[in-house]
Amino acid sequence: MNKPFIHCFETPKAKYFYDVNTNAIVRVSSDLYDYLSEGKKKHCNNGNIRRELETLEMAGMLSSEKWKGIEHPASQMLLENLNGSIEMLTLQITQQCNLRCNYCPYSGSYYNRIHSNKNMTIEVAKKAIDFYIKHSFDKREINIGFYGGEPIIQYDLIKKIVEYTEVKGEGKKVNYHITTNATLLDQEKISFLASHHFKMTISLDGPRELHDKNRKLMSGKGSFDKVMKNIQLIQKHYPDYMKEIMFNCVVDGQGDYGCLNEFFTNYDSVKESNTFFSDIAAEGIKDDDMLGYNEEYDKAYQYEVFKLLLSKCGFISEKEISPIVKSYYDVIKMRLKGRSEGYNYEDSGHPGGPCIPGIHKLFVNVNGDFYPCEKLNENIPEIVIGNIENGFDYQKIYNILNIGKTTQNECKNCWCSRFCYQCVLFSECGDRLSEKARLSHCEAVKSATENLFLDYCLIKEVEAEDNNIYFL
The missing domain is CATH 3.20.20.70 (Aldolase class I)
Known part of the structure; x- marks a missing residue:
């Protein structure tokens, strides 16, 4: 099989992978975990592992599909x-x-x-x-x-x-x-x-x-x-x-x-x-x-x-x-x-993080200029999304909503995209927006997300009645 789009992690008690395309967290055997975490692509000769793989694939998991493009679903x-x-x-x-x-x-x-x-x-x-x-x-x-x-x-x-x-x-x-x-x-x-x-x-x-x-x-x-x-x-x-x-x-x-x-x-x-x-x-x-x-x-x-x-x-x-x-x-x-699960591949998508600029909140400064929110640097021209005289600047709003386009190659290949919390704020660098500034936060976002996974699974482990494979 092709290399699946997953992220492997483990608690002291059990081993898991997060399946990006189905949004599922899956508990697996140690043998399968080792096989997946090594990124194996070729046919597996171990019968037990092969049966586990077949079960997961029948459930729609372990797909290698990734977004072909970056565009926020709210854009349309x-x-x-x-x-x-x-x-x-x-x-x-x-x-x-x-x-x-x-x-x-x-x-x-x-x-x-x-x-x-x-x-x-x-x-x-x-x-x-x-x-x-x-x-x-x-x-x-x-x-x-x-x-x-x-x-x-x-x-x-x-x-x-x-x-x-x-x-x-x-x-x-x-x-x-x-x-x-x-x-x-x-x-x-x-x-x-x-x-x-x-x-x-x-x-x-x-x-x-x-x-x-x-x-x-x-x-x-x-x-x-x-x-x-x-x-x-x-x-x-x-x-x-x-x-x-x-x-x-x-x-x-x-x-x-x-x-x-x-x-x-x-x-x-x-x-x-x-x-x-x-x-x-x-x-x-x-x-x-x-x-x-x-x-x-x-x-x-x-x-x-x-x-x-x-x-x-x-x-x-x-x-x-x-x-x-x-x-x-x-x-x-x-x-x-509360997340939704199930295979729902789309050709394009966008990392989590951005709200729809001007919708969730419209911030108006003392001069009547529009911004997506009060947390942003008012000295950055790219985030001024309009004013009281001329209304919205739709192109700037589209650009901010789709800030992931600036780092699209990294975002398309990132297991954490669904859980990313980077809005345009994280791209600020002085008086401009920067691709480098956005990327500088990625490791912290992934680390925080994995910690959420671990704590969630620890709670589930205490609640579970057996050690069989199960989906979270």
Whole structure:
């Protein structure tokens, strides 16, 4: 047979391969594993191995087929979706911020713009909203997000935008979202946000010593006390509104895991709320010393992941699981447990990663320029996908959606393509997009995916009743 398009891996207990064309994970005998992992192509003389091969081939597995071309499946319906299916509009209502966080994309530590005094005008905001409503006619709900800088600096503009949206969006449910450092909140602002059911995300990096290390006021003083004072204000006067609030913790891997875990597990003001944990962004950073985990943090994190897996196998209570790692199992479920299986070869396809630019989120900066999202470098011309005056630039949107074309030879031959999470962000290099930058992330993507495979299979092994070949 021709060399099958598979990836072999093993746990301490069993041996597996991932079959790219059927999206199946298969447990096999040691003999067959050794045969496949050596990349054998010729006819096998071992009768047991030959019978296993025949069984798998009858199930549609071990095909050597690969994509002949790279094109995202959403490309064919791109124009139609852009004309009527935009899900969310995010407005950069200011580039001003009263904090100077070490890891902020605009702090000077990244190849991006820096903080400025620019603000969005109400005229720009109205044109952006008009464009959004016109291009989301098939959506029953619309979503307006407020972003900065620190958006609360432009509180009066927020009120005007809400008032305008309530009129223009009549007949649709309007959901408002805001990301804030919470230092500028007061009772009036909280009352307004609560009364309009804003889904608020507050940036909070843990207890004082961890939060204040990176999240400083312009004076250099830490911001923790101001944040906690305003969170407690919400709890006291608007306790029901706390259900609408989530926290975003950017994890500094050089810190103390135990201290961070204790805070989000037991601190009264935050322990009942939803918290999203993320690492310091690596894309576009100038100094790699800010990245990664110290040895003690990494050991503690891996131990908590181990406990998480034990809990999913029923050995320990979920109450014992660190909130910092809980979302890891959600990733396993989303990417592996819920995946579709079966032979479904197409001549062309695209690695996972890109959302449809302008559909999942349309980010509009203070000047009225369009971007796929707020995480991207605004100084890269290729990612400006239009503006409020001229609408979408469809060619640029197509190019970003099909960013895999820039590395198509590598992507067509990669076992990990279905699980790739590289969007255009991973191609950023200074003020341009780079094929080399995209390829530089490939090994990390494959390593992370194999770790997901291993953890998923470990759980399955505990649940299994026998050691026969089975499909996952």
